[in-house]
Amino acid sequence: MNEPGAVVELLALLALGELQAFGRLADDSKLAPNLTRRAVLCEMAAAEIHNFRRLADRITELGGDPENAMQHYTGPLEDYHAQTEPNDYLEALTKAYVGDGLADDFYQVIAGFLGSPDRELVLEVLHDDRYAEFAAEEIRSAIAEDPRAANRLSMWARRLMGESLSQAQRVAAERPELLLLIGSQDAGGDLFRRLTSAHTTRMTAVGLNN
Amino acid sequence: MNEPGAVVELLALLALGELQAFGRLADDSKLAPNLTRRAVLCEMAAAEIHNFRRLADRITELGGDPENAMQHYTGPLEDYHAQTEPNDYLEALTKAYVGDGLADDFYQVIAGFLGSPDRELVLEVLHDDRYAEFAAEEIRSAIAEDPRAANRLSMWARRLMGESLSQAQRVAAERPELLLLIGSQDAGGDLFRRLTSAHTTRMTAVGLNN
Secondary structure, eight states: OOOHHHHHHHHHHHHHHHHHHHHHHHHHGGGSSSHHHHHHHHHHHHHHHHHHHHHHHHHHHTTOOHHHHHHTTHHHHHHHHHHTOOSSHHHHHHHHHHHHHHHHHHHHHHHHHOOTTHHHHHHHTSOOHHHHHHHHHHHHHHHHHOTHHHHHHHHHHHHHHHHHHHHHHHHHHHOHHHHHHHHHHOTTOHHHHHHHHHHHHHHHHTTOOO | OOOHHHHHHHHHHHHHHHHHHHHHHHHHGGGSSSHHHHHHHHHHHHHHHHHHHHHHHHHHHTTOOHHHHHHTTHHHHHHHHHHTOOSSHHHHHHHHHHHHHHHHHHHHHHHTTOOTTHHHHHHHTSOOHHHHHHHHHHHHHHHHHOTHHHHHHHHHHHHHHHHHHHHHHHHHHHOHHHHHHHHHHOTTOHHHHHHHHHHHHHHHHTTOOO
16 A cells, blocks of 8 residues: 555544544543543543644645545544543543544554555554553442443443444445555455454453443 | 742642643634644644643642642633633634733743742743744734724733733632732732733734734
């Protein structure tokens, strides 16, 4: 996948994902029970926007127009967030935990399809483990304090996963060139298998059922 | 002003200001007319949260509790933002331009009252000029395109300044220790004079009337 147009298409999807994730986390930070926890969610958001800048700059370098290229994906990404608005701090954290994990798995598979320096760039904009650990710790202690939280958050995580897949199908239908690119490298459906199996592992790690 | 408690008090006010500014800019970024401009506002927000972290870490180093210390100032800062919610992108940019400039002037005066390393820290968390220039450029071109914008934004800037002063008076009344600290260093009212005169200069620079 060395055609610049195809790489631009893919980087634009990732860049818009980061920009939207910034807005989502910044909003959700208001659900935090205190200023200290709120600040951690704000810092998670700030990390997304730094990654956005790196991806957008690379699109420009490749001769693409970030604004234009990202516009193709605003519908599915906005709808994903509109359909999965967290009701409280724990739902917000679970959303970040599930979403960031899923995004990182997707990035890692995609990086394998790309040549240098895009491969390295995509691997560098993975989420910082510190934040996943923070979220996992908060979810675990909430469940320890009130075991009923496990059931509620498991259902929430299932909804997040379902909505992700539904919006991913929409992207695939609306931007067949992207699907072709991924499909040509992923004939056996390995991408989907990897994403769902890593998701299950992450759920189990925090005491949630898939 | 070398008493750790007094320094903690002041750093907590600055830290909460950064945390609130993050939330404000992240919200306001949704008013931007396109994704490129929206991303710049998100990056301005991200810079605030990095500065927040540095200030909060210093409070902890001084033996203070950032959560506790910041709580004293949540009322005035939240009310300032609630009273000055921008209606559109230009109002949002003008708010960032006026507010960041005012905050930086305040920081520079305050830095003069502090010993090392707090003086250097406060000078390092000043806003990046790039963002003020971006905002100024956007305001200037909006006025060039539609001269009526100048009047509307001048009135808006006056309201921002008025609300800042009103909330500053409230902080002074609720936290007299802070007022005493500043007053002991600022017997002649130099702080207020510097803030208002620099504000006038900034307004003129973008074609607004004070």
